Amino acid sequence: MIDIHSHILPAIDDGARNMDMTLSMLHMSVESGVTDIIATPHVNRGGHVPSWQEIEEKTAQVTDAAKEAYLPIHIYSGAEIELNGDVLRFLKEGSRDYCLAGSPYILLELTDQSQPDMxxxxxxELQLRGFWPILAHVERYGQLMSHPDILISWAKKGILLQCNIGSFTGYFGQHLQRHAENLYQNHLVHFLGSDGHRTEFRTTDMREGQDALRSLQQKQHNQQDLWLETTQNASRILNHRVLYPDVPEHWQVKKKGLWHRLFS
Incomplete structure (x- = not known):
């Protein structure tokens, strides 16, 4: 597995507090079968934009520490960028600052105030500048999940979608779990990430999520192996290759059974 969304860099955002916690998080990743992980600290959240040099330096420090701890995992620089007008100031055409693993891919985060049209x-505009956008934890955005036709339209325009694997386990509540399952049913999950922040909660341990995906595949009689498919998709990031996923024409939601309709 390739984890494209994590907050493992120490003391840069609300993720790992120190290097010891970082190494514990990486150990959890390795135990989950993660071979590669992209560090994606928050950028532009509350207007704070850590320098790309700081992100790269911390990534190099974590890489050295992981090697000393004999952790078999590859670590790459990246960012989770809050999307507002300020991004046009620091995401320059031709630059790969704040991109994932040196590729043109960028991980973008919406807020509760984000309007889909804006x-x-x-x-x-970012696509015109040569960036390949990935929308982080898409299942969280009620303004999009309530209008899935927008999501389909965006996917057709090259906007890729990432889900947090914890959403499939119900860790973030049943509401987001249903969103994630509906996205899976409609083949609109292109990447998975742990979005790991700490060792006590919202961790980088993805094993329970992998079990949840297996159960969901059986329950929906779906032939899509999401764990494998998203790993293959993520390898395109590491190899700087464009992903052209199949996009559904229409949004489908599994109908509820008679018993559920009568008593819900």
């Missing part, structure tokens, strides 16, 4: 215009 967000789409900003993303389009």
């Amino acid at each position: 967000s789409e215009r900003l993303i389009y």
Whole structure:
């Protein structure tokens, strides 16, 4: 597995507090079968934009520490960028600062205040500058999940979608679990990430999520092996290759059974 969304860098955002915690998080990743992980600290959240040099330096420090601890995992630089007008100031055409693993891919985060039409215009401007957008933890955005036709339209325009694996376990509540399962049913999960922040909660341990995906595949009689498919997709990030996923024409939601309709 390739974890494309994590907050493992020490003392840079609300993720790992120190290097000891970072190494514990990486150990959890290795135990989960993760071979590669991209460090994606928050950028532009609350207007705070850590320098790309600081992110790269911390990534190099974590890489050295992981080698000393004999942890078999590859670590790459990246960022989780809050999407607003300020991104046009520091995401320059031709630059790979704040991109994932040196590729043109960028991981973008919406807020509760984000309006889909404005967000789409900003993303389009970033695409014109040569960036390949990935929308982080898409299952969280009620303004999109309540209008899935927008999601399908965005996917057709090259906007890729990432889900947090914890959403499939119900860790973030049943509401987000249903969103994640509906995205899976419609083949609109292109990448998975732990979005790991700490060792006590919201960890980088993805084993329970992998079990949840197996159960969901059986329950929905779906032939899609999401764990394998998203790993293959993520390898395209590491190899700087474009991903052209199949996009559904229409959004489908599994109908509820008669018993559920009568008593819900």
